[in-house]
Amino acid sequence: MKVYLGVDVGSVTTKIAGLDENDELVTHTYLPTQGKPIEMTQLGLKQIKQQLPEDVDICGVATTGSARYLAGVIIGADLVKNEITSHAVATLQYTPQVQTIIEIGGQDSKIIIIRDGIITDFGMNTVCAAGTGSFLDHQAARLDMNIEEFSQRALDSSTSVRIAGRCTVFAESDMIHKQQMGHRIEDIVYGLCQALVRNYLNNVGLGKDIKPPIVFQGGVAFNQGIVKALQEELDAEIIVLPHHEVMGAIGVALLAHEEMVNNNNGSKFRGFGISEVKYHTSSFECKACPNQCEIAQLSLDGQVLARWGGRCDRWERSPSS
Numbered sequence: 001m002k003v004y005l006g007v008d009v010g011s012v013t014t015k016i017a018g019l020d021e022n023d024e025l026v027t028h029t030y031l032p033t034q035g036k037p038i039e040m041t042q043l044g045l046k047q048i049k050q051q052l053p054e055d056v057d058i059c060g061v062a063t064t065g066s067a068r069y070l071a072g073v074i075i076g077a078d079l080v081k082n083e084i085t086s087h088a089v090a091t092l093q094y095t096p097q098v099q100t101i102i103e104i105g106g107q108d109s110k111i112i113i114i115r116d117g118i119i120t121d122f123g124m125n126t127v128c129a130a131g132t133g134s135f136l137d138h139q140a141a142r143l144d145m146n147i148e149e150f151s152q153r154a155l156d157s158s159t160s161v162r163i164a165g166r167c168t169v170f171a172e173s174d175m176i177h178k179q180q181m182g183h184r185i186e187d188i189v190y191g192l193c194q195a196l197v198r199n200y201l202n203n204v205g206l207g208k209d210i211k212p213p214i215v216f217q218g219g220v221a222f223n224q225g226i227v228k229a230l231q232e233e234l235d236a237e238i239i240v241l242p243h244h245e246v247m248g249a250i251g252v253a254l255l256a257h258e259e260m261v262n263n264n265n266g267s268k269f270r271g272f273g274i275s276e277v278k279y280h281t282s283s284f285e286c287k288a289c290p291n292q293c294e295i296a297q298l299s300l301d302g303q304v305l306a307r308w309g310g311r312c313d314r315w316e317r318s319p320s321s
Contacts, residue, residue, distance in 0.1 A: 001020065001052070001053055001056045001057065002020065002021050002056075002057045002059045003018045003020060003026065003027075003052065003056050003057070003058055003059065004018070004019045004020075004058075004060045004061070004062075004254075004256045004257040004260070005017070005018050005048070005060070005061045005062075005075075005253055005256065006018075006019070006061075006062055006063075006064070006086070006248075006249040006251065006252035006253025006254070006256060007041065007061065007062070007063045007064070007065075007071050007077070007249060007252070008063070008064045008065040008083075008086065008246070008248035008249040008252060009033065009037045009040070009065040009066070009068065009070070009071045010033060010065045010066055010067070010107075010108075010248075011033060011066050011067075011105075011106065011107045011108070012032065012033055012105060012106025012107050012133070012134070013030060013031065013032055013033055013105070013106060013219060013245075014030075014031045014032075014033045014037065014040040014041060014065075015030050015031075015044075015065075015246040015249040016028065016029050016041075016045065016047075016048050016249055017243075017246050017249035017250045017253050018048060018051075018052065018253065019250070019253045019254065019257060023093065023254060023257060025243060025250060026052070027048055027051040027052055028243065028246045028249065029044045029047045029048055029051075030246060031043060033067075037067040037071065038074060038279050038281065038298075041067075041071050041074055041075065042074075042274065042275040042277075043275070045075070045272055045274065045275045046272070046275040049272040049275070058267060058269045058271075059257075059260055059267055060078050060079075060256035060257060060259060060260035060263075060267050060269075061075055061076065061078055061079075061256055061267060061268075061269045062077055062078060062080065062081060062252040062253065062255050062256035062259065063075065063077045063079075063080050063081075063252065064080070064081050064082065064085075064086040064248050064249070064251070065083060066083075066108075068080050068081070068082075070296075070298060070306070070308070073298055073305050073306040074270075074274060074279065075270055075274060076267075076268040076269045076270035076274075077268065077269075078256055078259055078260060078267050078268050079252070079255055079256055079259045081251075081252050081255055083110065083248055084110065084124075085119070085251070085255070086247075086248045086249075086251035086252040086255065087101055087103055087110065087112060087217065087247055087248050087251055088101060088114060088119050089251040089252075089254050089255055090247040090248070090250040090251030090254060091112075091114075091215050091217070091241070091247060092114070092117055093250070093251075093254060095213060095215055095239060095241070096117065097213050098114055098214075098215050099113070099115065099211040099212060099213060099214070100112070100114070100208075100211055100213070100214045100215070101214075101215050101217065102200070102205075102216045102217070102230065102238075103216075103217050103247075104132060104196075104200065104216075104218045104219075104220035104221070105219055106134050106137070106219060107132050107133070107134055108124065108125055108132060109124070109125045109132050109200055109204050109218070110122065110123065110124050110204065111123045111124075111204045111205050111208055111210075113208055113209060113210075121208060121209070123204045123205065123206070123208060124204065125200075125204045132196075132220075133218075133220040135171070135192075136150065136193070136196060136220070136223065136226075138172075139171065139175065139192050142172065142175075143185065143189070147222075147223065148222075150223070150225070151222065151224050151226075152224075153185060153186045153189045153190075153225075154186070154189045154192075154193050154223070154225025154226075154228070155190075155225060155228065156186040157184075157186040157187045157189065157190035157191075158186075158187070159187055160187050160191045160194055161178050161183045161187045161188050161190075161191040162194070162195075163175055163178065163188070163191040163192050163194070163195045164195070171192065171195060175191075175192065178191070189225065190225055190228075190229070193223070193225035193228070193229040194229045194232075194233070196226060196229070197226065197229040197230050197233050201233060201234075210234060212236045212237060213237075213239055214230075214234065214237070214239065215238075215239045215241060216230060216238045216240050216244070217240070217244035217245070217247045218244065218247075219245050221240045221244040221245070222244075222245065227240060277300065278300075279298055279299070279305075280298070280299045280300070281296065281297065281299075282296075282297050282299070283295060283296050283297060284297065286310055286314070288314060289312075291310075293310040293311055295307050295308070295315050296308055
């Protein structure tokens, strides 16, 4: 069995997807990163190995996500791609007519505009939490409910309450105020969903030509309250694909397959045994210029495997070169 792996290591979740020769999804895993991208990448590979037959042939591996370079060094990636390209490739595979991709993750969010199968524009939010999943997670925890219950309660709302959600701090104080006024929890919860959608569209989606078909993906797409709020705000159908939470991993696995078709040297994949290896990470301050960038460093048995994090490419090349 020939399989192509896509690894998407984000700040909140780590996703791995495996595709067969026909680009059908045969295995996937979805784990919380918990600030431990190396350990979670290794755990994910261990889980993927258990889901695949023993005689599997890993023909290509690619990485994406905020820790894509780190993951790429660890697993021996044949290709490293950004999240915009990876999400677009996966969505076009399942919905070729897509014109707008909305992706909301735990700590960042994106919008990708596609026309005739080509990315024409995109936007990203990596600064403010008010348009991301962590906004809802925080408020759900304050209401003493998990995110699944939060989603269900939002759908039970009959009259939503407007929450001043341009900032998570203001949203929390406004939510407390609305509770004290006696509004139903269901209406407050759906008001929070609407606040997140407004923040997303006024920040990431500002000035973007949002046209249907619109595909919504990322972990937040599990939340039916957000899906409903998006449909109301955009007055359009919102498509949520079956494996929306691992679309970045699927997209980069598709790119790995494409990359390896004409590659006669074989994959650089280090094998599933790397899930047992003990890597060491450290950092230092570069003194080469006034920027004084903090450079991250990955080592194994005292040998530096990779460095990254600078504003220039001084440390991007292999330490052995």
